[in-house]
Amino acid sequence: QVQLQEAGPGLLKPSETLSLTCTVTLDSISGSDHFWGWIRQAPGKGLEWIGSGHKSGAIYYNPSLRSRVTIFVDTSKNQFSLTLTSVSAADSGFYYCTRDLNTAMAPHIIDSWGQGTLVTVSS
Amino acid sequence: SYVLTQPPSVSVDPGQTAKIPCGGNNIESYSVHWYQQKPGQAPVVVVYDDSDRPSGIPERFSGSNSGNTATLTISRVEDGDEADYYCQVWHSTEHQRIFGGGTKLTVL
Numbered sequence: 001q002v003q004l005q006e007a008g009p010g011l012l013k014p015s016e017t018l019s020l021t022c023t024v025t026l027d028s029i030s031g032s033d034h035f036w037g038w039i040r041q042a043p044g045k046g047l048e049w050i051g052s053g054h055k056s057g058a059i060y061y062n063p064s065l066r067s068r069v070t071i072f073v074d075t076s077k078n079q080f081s082l083t084l085t086s087v088s089a090a091d092s093g094f095y096y097c098t099r100d101l102n103t104a105m106a107p108h109i110i111d112s113w114g115q116g117t118l119v120t121v122s123s
Numbered sequence: 124s125y126v127l128t129q130p131p132s133v134s135v136d137p138g139q140t141a142k143i144p145c146g147g148n149n150i151e152s153y154s155v156h157w158y159q160q161k162p163g164q165a166p167v168v169v170v171y172d173d174s175d176r177p178s179g180i181p182e183r184f185s186g187s188n189s190g191n192t193a194t195l196t197i198s199r200v201e202d203g204d205e206a207d208y209y210c211q212v213w214h215s216t217e218h219q220r221i222f223g224g225g226t227k228l229t230v231l
Contacts, residue, residue, distance in 0.1 A: 037220075046207075046209065046223075046224050047158070047166065047222045049220040060219070062220075096165055106215060106218070107213060107220060108213070109156050109168050110166070111168065116165060
């Protein structure tokens with residue numbers, strides 16, 4: 001059973017850059033055909049897709065975040081990362097890394113989730 | 124952009140049937156997936172591709188999709204089914220994963 005573990009700072013100040021890494025165990029990014037993605041959830045709110053990336057270089061982003069987001073899939077480290085620039089309080093919430101099944105080179109369902117990491121943006 | 128609309132809450136008595144709708148323009152042309160999220164936990168897919176069930180999900184969970192509404196149906200509802208439920212589609216033209224706003228299922 002694949003395991004995903006998020007890592008990164010829990011507290012940032014407005015205008016700073018959020019960097020999170022997801023370490024994948026019991027699966028190989030280079031050996032599988034999955035997409036690897038990020039989803040966030042503000043406390044008490046719904047799910048928001050941030051983006052998904054594939055080892056081939058194909059990456060899809062939520063249009064509302066595209067200008068501030070970068071997802072990098074690192075096959076050499078079996079990790080993938082999220083960078084979100086110019087954060088504000090609206091970016092606070094739980095951030096989950098995910099493994100997505102692949103259908104015709106597009107993310108299908110999410111079959112595995114990390115436990116989530118809480119990010120708080122506050123001055 | 125494409126929008127999926129869910130009611131904020133649905134209530135049902137134990138043993139009865141719960142129906143959670145997900146509205147979207149011509150949603151029947153999309154494959155709809157449903158996720159269950161219990162408090163303090165990551166979501167889990169309970170129905171995918173409109174009506175398929177992952178292994179381990181009880182047969183009580185079923186889905187349908189027609190016209191402008193997809194529906195998650197939970198038969199013989201149990202206390203343990205109390206959770207937030209989200210519908211989701213992949214918009215192939217916009218290359219975007221879209222979630223509904225979520226529905227809180229309360230078992231009375």
